[in-house]
Amino acid sequence: xxxxxxxxxxxxxxxxxxxxxxxxxxxxxxxxxxxxxxxxxxxxxxxxxxxxxxxxxxxxxxxxxxxxxxxxxxxxxxxxxxxxxxxxxxxxxxxxxxxxxxxxxxxxxxxxxxxxxxxxxxxxxxxxxxxxxxxxxxxxxxxxxxxxxxxxxxxxxxxxxxxxxxxxxxxxxxxxxxxxxxxxxxxxxxxxxxxxxxxxxxxxxxxxxxxxxxxxxxxxxxxxxxxxxxxxxxxxxxxxxxxxxxxxxxxxxxxxxxxxxxxxxxxxxxxxxxxxxxxxxxxxxxxxxxxxxxxxxxxxxxxxxxxxxxxx
Amino acid sequence: xxxxxxxxxxxxxxxxxxxxxxxxxxxxxxxxxxxxxxxxxxxxxxxxxxxxxxxxxxxxxxxxxxxxxxxxxxxxxxxxxxxxxxxxxxxxxxxxxxxxxxxxxxxxxxxxxxxxxxxxxxxxxxxxxxxxxxxxxxxxxxxxxxxxxxxxxxxxxxxxxxxxxxxxxxxxxxxxxxxxxxxxxxxxxxxxxxxxxxxxxxxxxxxxxxxxxxxxxxxxxxxxxxxxxxxxxxxxxxxxxxxxxxxxxxxxxxxxxxxx
Numbered sequence: 232x233x234x235x236x237x238x239x240x241x242x243x244x245x246x247x248x249x250x251x252x253x254x255x256x257x258x259x260x261x262x263x264x265x266x267x268x269x270x271x272x273x274x275x276x277x278x279x280x281x282x283x284x285x286x287x288x289x290x291x292x293x294x295x296x297x298x299x300x301x302x303x304x305x306x307x308x309x310x311x312x313x314x315x316x317x318x319x320x321x322x323x324x325x326x327x328x329x330x331x332x333x334x335x336x337x338x339x340x341x342x343x344x345x346x347x348x349x350x351x352x353x354x355x356x357x358x359x360x361x362x363x364x365x366x367x368x369x370x371x372x373x374x375x376x377x378x379x380x381x382x383x384x385x386x387x388x389x390x391x392x393x394x395x396x397x398x399x400x401x402x403x404x405x406x407x408x409x410x411x412x413x414x415x416x417x418x419x420x421x422x423x424x425x426x427x428x429x430x431x432x433x434x435x436x437x438x439x440x441x442x443x444x445x446x447x448x449x450x451x452x453x454x455x456x457x458x459x460x461x462x463x464x465x466x467x468x469x470x471x472x473x474x475x476x477x478x479x480x481x482x483x484x485x486x487x488x489x490x491x492x493x494x495x496x497x498x499x500x501x502x503x504x505x506x507x508x509x510x511x512x513x514x515x516x517x518x519x520x521x522x523x524x525x526x527x528x529x530x531x532x533x534x535x536x537x538x539x540x541x542x543x
Numbered sequence: 544x545x546x547x548x549x550x551x552x553x554x555x556x557x558x559x560x561x562x563x564x565x566x567x568x569x570x571x572x573x574x575x576x577x578x579x580x581x582x583x584x585x586x587x588x589x590x591x592x593x594x595x596x597x598x599x600x601x602x603x604x605x606x607x608x609x610x611x612x613x614x615x616x617x618x619x620x621x622x623x624x625x626x627x628x629x630x631x632x633x634x635x636x637x638x639x640x641x642x643x644x645x646x647x648x649x650x651x652x653x654x655x656x657x658x659x660x661x662x663x664x665x666x667x668x669x670x671x672x673x674x675x676x677x678x679x680x681x682x683x684x685x686x687x688x689x690x691x692x693x694x695x696x697x698x699x700x701x702x703x704x705x706x707x708x709x710x711x712x713x714x715x716x717x718x719x720x721x722x723x724x725x726x727x728x729x730x731x732x733x734x735x736x737x738x739x740x741x742x743x744x745x746x747x748x749x750x751x752x753x754x755x756x757x758x759x760x761x762x763x764x765x766x767x768x769x770x771x772x773x774x775x776x777x778x779x780x781x782x783x784x785x786x787x788x789x790x791x792x793x794x795x796x797x798x799x800x801x802x803x
Contacts (some may be wrong), residue, residue, distance in 0.1 A: 245803060284637050288801040309639040320630040324561040336553040337638040339546035343553050374564075 234259035235398060235430050236266075236283065241292035243278050243453075251290070252278045254453035260432060260446070262397070265424060267441035268434040270450040271538055276434035277317060279450075280402045283432070284314045297397050310338070313391030313429075317402040319383045321390075327371045327378065331358055331390050338394040347372070361389045365419065381412030385419070392423060398430040399423075405440065417443075438531045449534070451541045461530065468533035471504040473512065476522040483518040490515060499524075550640040554648025555655055558619065562656040572615065576664045579607045581671055583729055595731065597765040602756075604673045606728035608664055609755035612657045612687050613694035613748055614719055619653030620698030624711050642797050646789070650695035657691050679759050686758050689781065690751045696785045697747055699792030703799060722748040733771065747788075750780045 236259060243253040253275045260266040270276050281287035283294065285305055294301040297311040321330050328347055335341050335354060344350045347358075362371040365385045370378070378386065384404060391399060401420075405413045417440070423429055433440065441447050441461070448458040457464060476499045477483040487494050487502075492512070495501040499522060502512065509525065528536070562568065584603030592599045626632040635645055665680060701718065705711045724730055725739065726748035735743055743749055753770060754777035760766040761774070 286633060286636055286801065287803060306639045306641075309637055312637070314633070314637050316630055316633050318630045320634040322557065322561070322626075322631050323629070324564050325557065329557075329560065333553055333557055334634070334638070337550050337635070337640055339549070339639070342545075343549045343556070345556060 233262055235262040235264075235297055236260040236432065237293075237295045238279075238283075239293040241279070241282065241294065242290045243275075243282060243287070244290045245278075251453050253282070255292075256450070256453070256455050258448055258455065258458060260398075260430060263424075263428045263430055264445045265431045265443065266433065267444035267447045268432065268450060269436070269438065269441045269447055269534070270434075271436055274451045275453040276436075276450060277402055278453075280400055280432070280434055284312060284400055285309055310394070311397045313394070313396035313399045315384070315387050315391055315399070315401045315404050317406065319380075319387060321375045321378075321383055321387060323375045326374050327362075327367065327386050328358060330375060330386065331371075331393060334390045335393050340394055357393070361392070364422075365389060379412075381408055381415065384408060384412070384416055388416070388419065388423075392427070392429075395427065396429065398432055400432045402434050403436070404433070405435070405437070438534045442530060449537065451538055456537060456541055465530055465533065466505075468537055469528055469530070470526070470533075471528075472526050473502045473504055473509060474499040474522070474524040474526060475502065475520055476500055477518050478521045479518065483516070483520070486516060486518050547640060547644045550638075550644050551648040551651060554635075554645065555652035558649070558652025559655045559659070562659065572611075572660045573663050573667075576607050576611060576660070577667060579729065580604050580664070580668060580673065584673075585671070587729065595768075597768050598674060600671075600673045601675065601765075602731070602769060603729045604664075604668050604675070605756050605759050606726075606752055608661065608683065608687070609690055609752040610723065610726070610728045610748065611660055611664060612654075612690045613697070613751045615657040615660055616650065616653040616691045616694035617698035617701065617719070618715060619656055620649055620695050621702050621705070621711050621715060622653075623649060623702055624705060624708055628708050636800065643793060646699055646793050646796075650692060650699075653695055653698070654688065654691035657694075658687065661687055675759075682758055683755065686755055689778075690755060693747065693751055693781050693785050696788035696792065699796060700788040701792075703792045703795035719748075722746045725749060726752045728752065731769075733768070747784055750777050750784070753777050754781060 238259065239257050241253055241256050242251055244251045256275075256279070268276050268279065278287065282289045283296065283301070285301065285308060296308045299307040299311070301308055322333070325333070332347070332350065332354075336343050341351055341354050347355065358371065362368055365388075367382065367385065367389075370382070375383065375386070405416060408416065420431065424431055433444070435441055444461060446459065447461055447464055449456045449464070457467060459467065475483075480500070483500065484494075484496070487500070492502060492515075504512075504525070513523075580600065580603050584600045584607075587603070588599035623632060626635070661683075668675070701715065705714060721742070725732070725743040725746045727743075732743055732749075750772075753772055754774060757766075757770045757772065757774040757777055760769050
């Protein structure tokens with residue numbers, strides 16, 4: 232697979248800021264991938280996405296998107312991306328359809344016409360199709376003022392997909408949405424991804440949203456802490472171990488030493504489970520055990536642990 | 544090229560729809576002309592009209608016409624700040640159209656909005672019996688358009704130097720309100736003390752109003768009593784100021800947008 236986004240040594244220092252908001256990060260995103268940029272508030276996610284979407288200038292570094300240099304070929308980059316911003320960016324004084332029409336004309340997809348009825352058939356068909364998929368139907372001619380948070384998000388997605396972007400950037404798209412709207416949104420995004428092979432670049436601080444990604448990048452204080460597939464991150468981050476004890480603890484310790492099983496003694500005896508299977512381990516111990524507990528954190532726990540650790 | 548033209552028309556059309564859908568704003572834009580021409584112009588005409596030697600209602604009418612077009616277009620451009628805080632600007636700025644297209648489209652749109660008000664003012668003037676001829680009103684259309692563009696360029700420069708809605712609300716009245724008096728919307732400025740003369744000559748609205756009046760009063764006996772310069776000089780000053788405002792304003796606006 233060819234990378235569609237390449238970022239090399241990106242640095243952003245805001246004017247009057249003492250530290251770098253984004254501090255020398257390098258990563259790439261493959262075409263058609265679902266890429267998640269994960270980190271707590273203030274980690275540098277929005278800064279990075281603003282630079283990638285051409286609304287903020289970088290301090291240094293090299294970026295190409297869809298083969299175009301971000302600095303020199305702005306308008307080519309813009310034509311190939313769609314953006315869902317953190318805060319809804321709809322014009323509330325227009326109807327939903329007018330918002331879509333505005334976008335379509337600015338992107339040069341259709342010539343200007345003052346009403347929906349006068350627009351080309353291809354446009355009408357597309358708008359009707361998309362609004363049907365999203366269940367907006369007749370609401371598409373209503374003022375955006377009457378829309379709920381979830382409907383606004385859907386409308387923004389419809390709008391951002393009008394020009395068939397190669398990459399869709401989503402900056403914390405589900406903030407402020409109820410669980411059902413979140414679920415619907417994800418179903419639709421997955422549908423789009425499969426149908427159009429659109430690359431999705433997501434920033435989020437919800438780990439469960441990132442778990443379905445092909446590739447996760449965890450960022451904090453402007454630096455990438457770790458990156459890889461969810462499985463890799465899981466195995467890198469998750470510290471799996473067995474806590475055990477015996478009424479005759481000395482006996483157990485002697486046995487473990489004799490059998491070359493490494494352990495740590497805290498409140499209980501702690502045995503690392505990364506390189507051994509639990510059943511084998513338990514089978515090999517003859518001393519009668521009085522306490523057995525397996526520590527197997529979820530990805531969420533692991534994420535919180537590293538963010539916490541990094542903040543210290 | 545046609546892509547940019549379509550974008551300009553769409554940007555302008557959006558502003559017009561927004562204006563027509565915004566009832567409170569619609570109402571407010573008509574209240575001030577009514578106050579200025581009807582109440583202020585009417586009372587001045589009754590009390591001072593015979594002393595100044597020309598019709599005060601007409602004088603205030605031409606002043607308010609110019610001032611409304613200039614100010615309305617300028618403040619419309621400044622609404623890009625409001626968009627920015629509603630985040631609609633982001634949608635415009637990630638689109639693949641030229642930044643100049645965005646500014647030009649915005650100026651066209653706000654000029655359309657100003658002209659909707661222009662119609663209202665002329666109708667009101669007709670109702671209360673401000674004397675003018677059909678030709679005088681017709682020539683005010685192209686003249687008004689020039690004033691709109693001038694006000695728009697002024698708005699771009701102001702916009703480029705504002706940081707948010709709050710500062711816009713505070714600063715814009717401070718730089719526009721003194722110009723009412725310095726440019727002579729309702730007060731004759733033929734004679735001024737030196738310090739006021741200086742400020743009057745550097746305020747852009749002075750040239751907008753004098754341009755409107757120099758064309759409106761052209762060939763009438765009141766021309767010399769009302770007009771300060773002449774249409775050619777006014778137009779030349781407007782053209783120079785327009786160019787400086789738009790180039791500098793757009794440059795600063797773009798720079799401040801991305802370099803944060």
